[in-house]
Amino acid sequence: MDATTDKEEPTRRDFIHIASGTAVVVGTGFFAWPLIDQMNPAADTLSLATIDFDVSDLEEGQQVVAKWQGKPVFIRYRTKAEIAEADAVDLDDLKDPQTDNERLIAGPDGKLKPEYLVTIGICTHLGCVPLFDPNDEKGGEYRGWFCPCHGSHYDNSGRIRKGPAPTNLEIPPYRYMSDTLLQIGTEA
Amino acid sequence: MSGPSRYNPSTGIEKWLDARLPIIRLGVDTLIFPSPRNLNYWWTFGAILAVMLVSQLITGIILAMHYVPHPEHAFDSIQHINRNVNFGWLLQPMHAVGASMMFLAVYIHMFRGIYYGSAKNPREMIWIVGMVIYLLMMAAGFMGYVLPWGQMSIWGAIVITNLFSAIPPEAAGTSVTQWLWGGFAVDGPTLNRFFSLHYLLPFLIVGMVILHVWALHIPSNNNPTGISIKTKADTLDFHPYYTVKDAFAIVVFLMIFSWFLFFMPDSMGHPDNYIPANPFSTPPHIVPEWYYLPFYAILRAVPDKLMGVIAMFGAIGVLFALPWLDTSKVRSMRYRPLAKQFFFLFVLVCLGLGWCGAKLPSDLVFATGVDADGHAKGLTFVWFSRILTVYYFAYFLVILPILGLVEKPKPRPASIEASVLGNSKGEA
Numbered sequence: 001m002d003a004t005t006d007k008e009e010p011t012r013r014d015f016i017h018i019a020s021g022t023a024v025v026v027g028t029g030f031f032a033w034p035l036i037d038q039m040n041p042a043a044d045t046l047s048l049a050t051i052d053f054d055v056s057d058l059e060e061g062q063q064v065v066a067k068w069q070g071k072p073v074f075i076r077y078r079t080k081a082e083i084a085e086a087d088a089v090d091l092d093d094l095k096d097p098q099t100d101n102e103r104l105i106a107g108p109d110g111k112l113k114p115e116y117l118v119t120i121g122i123c124t125h126l127g128c129v130p131l132f133d134p135n136d137e138k139g140g141e142y143r144g145w146f147c148p149c150h151g152s153h154y155d156n157s158g159r160i161r162k163g164p165a166p167t168n169l170e171i172p173p174y175r176y177m178s179d180t181l182l183q184i185g186t187e188a
Numbered sequence: 189m190s191g192p193s194r195y196n197p198s199t200g201i202e203k204w205l206d207a208r209l210p211i212i213r214l215g216v217d218t219l220i221f222p223s224p225r226n227l228n229y230w231w232t233f234g235a236i237l238a239v240m241l242v243s244q245l246i247t248g249i250i251l252a253m254h255y256v257p258h259p260e261h262a263f264d265s266i267q268h269i270n271r272n273v274n275f276g277w278l279l280q281p282m283h284a285v286g287a288s289m290m291f292l293a294v295y296i297h298m299f300r301g302i303y304y305g306s307a308k309n310p311r312e313m314i315w316i317v318g319m320v321i322y323l324l325m326m327a328a329g330f331m332g333y334v335l336p337w338g339q340m341s342i343w344g345a346i347v348i349t350n351l352f353s354a355i356p357p358e359a360a361g362t363s364v365t366q367w368l369w370g371g372f373a374v375d376g377p378t379l380n381r382f383f384s385l386h387y388l389l390p391f392l393i394v395g396m397v398i399l400h401v402w403a404l405h406i407p408s409n410n411n412p413t414g415i416s417i418k419t420k421a422d423t424l425d426f427h428p429y430y431t432v433k434d435a436f437a438i439v440v441f442l443m444i445f446s447w448f449l450f451f452m453p454d455s456m457g458h459p460d461n462y463i464p465a466n467p468f469s470t471p472p473h474i475v476p477e478w479y480y481l482p483f484y485a486i487l488r489a490v491p492d493k494l495m496g497v498i499a500m501f502g503a504i505g506v507l508f509a510l511p512w513l514d515t516s517k518v519r520s521m522r523y524r525p526l527a528k529q530f531f532f533l534f535v536l537v538c539l540g541l542g543w544c545g546a547k548l549p550s551d552l553v554f555a556t557g558v559d560a561d562g563h564a565k566g567l568t569f570v571w572f573s574r575i576l577t578v579y580y581f582a583y584f585l586v587i588l589p590i591l592g593l594v595e596k597p598k599p600r601p602a603s604i605e606a607s608v609l610g611n612s613k614g615e616a
Contacts, residue, residue: 039368039370040367040370041366041369041370041371041377045370045371065468069373070371070372070374070375070467071373071467072468125493126493127347127350128347128470129467129469129470147470148470148472149347150488151549164493166492166493166494
């Protein structure tokens with residue numbers, strides 16, 4: 001006997017057919033997620049989410065590279081001249097327009113601290129570490145950073161000026177715990 | 189396989205086994221099938237690739253017995269294999285050089301397929317399965333290069349996985365890279381999963397090779413004339429005629445392989461990969477292995493990140509459509525005087541793109557003079573690669589489709605047999 005034709009009522013066999021088919025599809029979907037999600041960062045990787053960094057040892061004009069979440073973070077103590085230069089840039093000249101002040105955060109007193117620029121030291125093109133090049137000696141043209149891999153030039157605010165990178169050097173989440181102590185990985 | 193089986197079990201044991209598990213029949217019908225009688229040495233690269241795949245599998249499984257997929261031990265374990273493990277000095281370079289040799293053979297195999305129209309009706313599926321094999325080889329080769337965890341390993345992994353960050357973040361670009369890395373950067377979890385996948389992919393390749401050969405047994409081989417088999421006189425049995433011809437070619441190929449293996453095992457690698465991986469220091473000049481260089485040049489030729497990535501993957505993707513882009517009814521370019529010239533230009537363009545990929549984009553191909561600051565100026569490699577990239581895509585998307593419609597082919601022989609016998613009499 002055939003299970004049904006168009007005119008007949010659904011049978012118990014139809015019900016089993018649809019219910020088991022649905023269970024297979026939904027079940028496969030449920031089981032697929034653990035198989036996919038296991039590749040995401042594990043709990044111990046996530047737990048290395050913040051680092052503390054004391055900027056009081058930095059000298060003017062110097063850059064230090066800190067390691068945060070396996071990535072290099074550039075902490076640069078900029079000179080007055082460098083800050084003035086970053087402020088003077090016309091936003092129309094920028095591929096990813098951002099003022100210098102938008103790339104800074106306020107200290108505990110609520111005032112911006114333009115002397116300390118904190119960026120993730122990864123070229124936004126294909127992930128190389130750009131060279132610190134404040135005097136345009138390593139191939140850069142904007143007294144900031146130069147990425148040797150595919151020739152991206154960043155200015156001293158970490159903004160992309162020339163080359164294939166699509167966006168400015170990323171700013172990590174960070175805050176001032178005191179006047180000189182930075183915590184990278186948490187928002188203010 | 190296709191057609192009537194050529195196997196007649198003669199002994200009692202064979203008959204007993206054939207009724208239960210016809211594995212001898214499968215082997216016989218795979219090897220003894222009619223092939224065109226005029227196959228030249230360009231047709232031996234399939235067998236060469238089969239030998240290389242087995243060689244890579246054997247050496248790879250052995251290396252996995254000694255290799256440690258951990259960021260603190262991976263680099264040292266490769267040195268340990270080369271210095272301490274019995275015959276490790278032979279097996280590790282055999283695997284590394286073998287990968288290069290396999291890509292050399294696969295590129296010749298692919299160019300042969302384009303030249304003689306082997307991709308075209310009725311062999312589209314052989315070509316497409318072959319392209320899947322090529323993609324799997326590229327993935328396996330890339331992940332294998334990461335495993336020694338030297339400077340080129342980690343920076344190659346960083347650059348290639350960052351290709352996926354070209355996907356706009358709104359479309360989950362950042363989380364895709366974190367998912368690939370298993371962290372916030374290329375690190376231990378990345379190395380460990382690359383090792384797992386590098387072990388898996390060759391077995392997928394074996395599976396695809398079975399499909400490739402299966403699809404080949406339906407129409408049999410194409411041949412230098414591109415004319416289909418019409419009568420039995422056009423054919424020879426694959427065994428012993430082509431097994432012997434293939435075996436000879438394999439021996440010659442293995443001699444070239446041995447020359448690289450024993451006398452210049454590092455010639456196709458990069459010295460920076462003898463520096464342990466350092467995620468904080470980018471080498472001044474990152475280059476991929478030579479077999480990816482043309483695609484790397486295409487990536488760098490495009491000034492926009494996302495478009496560059498699309499162009500690079502598109503350069504591979506367009507190959508999948510080749511059976512339909514080559515519109516000529518004549519398969520073999522032996523009888524297509526114009527197509528032949530465009531083809532050889534295409535081969536030169538691919539080699540030229542490889543040359544561009546190995547150079548710094550701002551280096552000069554040739555200098556035309558000196559600019560105001562006293563620096564040499566001229567054609568830079570990035571501009572040269574742009575010119576070549578235009579030809580690469582135009583070849584598939586413009587030249588091949590139009591050429592097939594406008595070109596007047598030369599007269600073709602009446603059959604494979606006529607072409608062979610005619611040549612021997614000096615008539616054709």
